[in-house]
Amino acid sequence: MNSKSEIPCIPLDKPISWEDWLRGRRARRETSKLVAPGILRRDSSSKDRKLRKLFNRERGLPFTPTEKL
Amino acid sequence: MDSQVIQKGLADISAEQDPTLKSIKLASLCGALWRERGVELVVVGGSAIEFLTDGAYASGDLDLCHLTAATLAIRDRQELMGQLGAKGGPRNWQVAGMFLDLLGPAESFARTPYRKLDAPYGPVVVMKAEDLLVERVLVSVYPQPDQTARDCARVLIAVALRNQIAMNWSEVKRVALLPEYRNLVECEALVQQVADELKIGNPMHPAG
Numbered sequence: 001m002n003s004k005s006e007i008p009c010i011p012l013d014k015p016i017s018w019e020d021w022l023r024g025r026r027a028r029r030e031t032s033k034l035v036a037p038g039i040l041r042r043d044s045s046s047k048d049r050k051l052r053k054l055f056n057r058e059r060g061l062p063f064t065p066t067e068k069l
Numbered sequence: 070m071d072s073q074v075i076q077k078g079l080a081d082i083s084a085e086q087d088p089t090l091k092s093i094k095l096a097s098l099c100g101a102l103w104r105e106r107g108v109e110l111v112v113v114g115g116s117a118i119e120f121l122t123d124g125a126y127a128s129g130d131l132d133l134c135h136l137t138a139a140t141l142a143i144r145d146r147q148e149l150m151g152q153l154g155a156k157g158g159p160r161n162w163q164v165a166g167m168f169l170d171l172l173g174p175a176e177s178f179a180r181t182p183y184r185k186l187d188a189p190y191g192p193v194v195v196m197k198a199e200d201l202l203v204e205r206v207l208v209s210v211y212p213q214p215d216q217t218a219r220d221c222a223r224v225l226i227a228v229a230l231r232n233q234i235a236m237n238w239s240e241v242k243r244v245a246l247l248p249e250y251r252n253l254v255e256c257e258a259l260v261q262q263v264a265d266e267l268k269i270g271n272p273m274h275p276a277g
Contacts, residue, residue, distance in 0.1 A: 010121055012235035015185035015192060025089075025123050028233050032124035035227040035263055036220035040126040043217075050168065051129050060129030060167075061088040069123065 026069040039063060070101055075152055078190050082165040089119055092131050093188050095165055099133070101191035102149055109136040109194060111175050111183060115221070117196040118205065120186065121234050124224035126217075130168035134175035136183070136194065146171075176200075178244045181237045199240045201225060206245075206256045219259070226263040230272070238272040 007027040008020035016024075041059055045051075051059045078098045085091040100110045110133045112120060119127035141149065143159045155162035161170045177183075179199035186193040202225050209219035229236035241260075245253040257273050264271040 007233060009232050010184055010186075010234040012184070012237065013182055015187045017187050018189060021186050021188075024233060028121075028228050029123040029125070031227050031231050031233060032122050032224040035223045035266060036124065038125075040124055040217060040220050040224070041128055045128070047128070047130055047168070050163075054163070054166070054168070055129050058129075060127065061086060061091065063089075063125045064087045 026066060029066045029069055033066065070105060072152070074190075075102070079154060079165055081189075088127065088129065089123060091165070091167060092116055092127065093120060093186065093193055094190065095131055095167060095169065096133065096193045097188035097190040099153065099164075099169065100193060102152065103135075103141070104191065106141055106145065106149060107137065108139070108141055110134070110171075111136050111194045111196055113172065113175060113196045118201055118221055118225055120193070120195050121184065121198060121201070122224045122228045124221065124228075126221050126224070130170055132170050132172055134172050136175050138174075140171070140173075178203075178247055178249060179237070179240050180243075181240050184234075198225065198229065198234055198236050199244055202229075202236070202241055203244045203250050203252065203256060206259055207250055207252050209259075210252065210255055222259055223263050226260050227267060230260075230264055230267055230269045236272075242273060 008024040010016050082091055082094045085094060096112050103110050113134050114132040115127045116131050147158050150158055150162050153164050155164040157163055177197055177200050179197040181197050181199055183197055184195040202222060205218055205222040209215050209222055228234050242253060244250060245256045260273050261271050
């Protein structure tokens, strides 16, 4: 990365560092929400029973809000 | 891997409340242990798309396949997952407050590299974005229209169009034309739709 303000791209041919992946999270989420707002997690699946049992009737942990990424 | 490192990692993963970080860290720790036994694991499906997009899509389970021709024998798998305090098996485990599913050999058709993320306990190998996209578009249409899968594909396209993940669009075309998918028309239409919404040129279009 040449500039701290640049959004790191997940590259094709080399690993992305942990720091760069973390730094790109918010931008990726913001882009995602431009075309698919809200939570996209499926309402149900064949794994429903075990997931809801483990996650207090949900299908996973709540997602971190965009502003906290 | 030293057992103290494993225990420290497990404590970190168990305490993690961000579902995406929790999942990546588990893939990292688990992948490192399997790698020591000669088996390379790859994150597939919704978990892989979550790692590449942060699209708020994945559930509380992590889907993995093995890249190497052979996987571990059932006994070895159970012993290894036992080091992580896992319950269940031999293909699905509950570990560190989530579920981990081992789905078998990875199905990949793209000629691009697997994506790699340098995570805290070792590299996480992620399914190729080109395979993920073509597969998700297929699932959004067959066997029945599926809005969640369509949204997921749209998210992957959007993040790629904005160059937040590298996507080889020629390879997307080639994979979509394969007999295994035959869904180039659907892929092109969805990429065009998202490109129009974002007011970005369509890289699958000759003028893009």
